[in-house]
Amino acid sequence: MALRQMLFNTRSMFSTPGLARFSTKSNPYLVKVGIPEFLNGIGNGVESHVTKLESEIGDFQKLLVIRTLRLKKLGVPCKHRKLILKHTHKYRLGLWRPRAQPVKP
Secondary structure (H helix, E strand, O other): OHHHHHHHHHHHHHOOOOOOOOOOOOOOOOOOOOHHHHHHHHOOOHHHHHHHHHHHOOOHHHHHOOOHHHHHHOOOOHHHHHHHHHHHHHHHHOOOOOOOOOOOO
16 A cells, blocks of 8 residues: 555656646647648659649648548549658658758769
8 A cells, every 4th residue: 555655656746737648639830841842752753743732732731631532533643642641640740751952862
């Protein structure tokens, strides 16, 4: 019993009360990234769909929550859809961001 109380007391000393450790909501993005920069950052031929996606979707925030069926209706090939969806998921989690300068071969 005393051991349990010691464990709970030490946890409360180091944690901030009222704040959750993890949040399911993503933080707002600090750097302004548009659809062209995002697709150019992905590479692998995905940048060929910039004009189509900008005209149909228009907003980068809408691109981050787009579904595969909508991309399919827009005429984006399967490999490019997979890349776009993979990188949008990573971007939302904060694990990937497009480079400011493109890599020169």
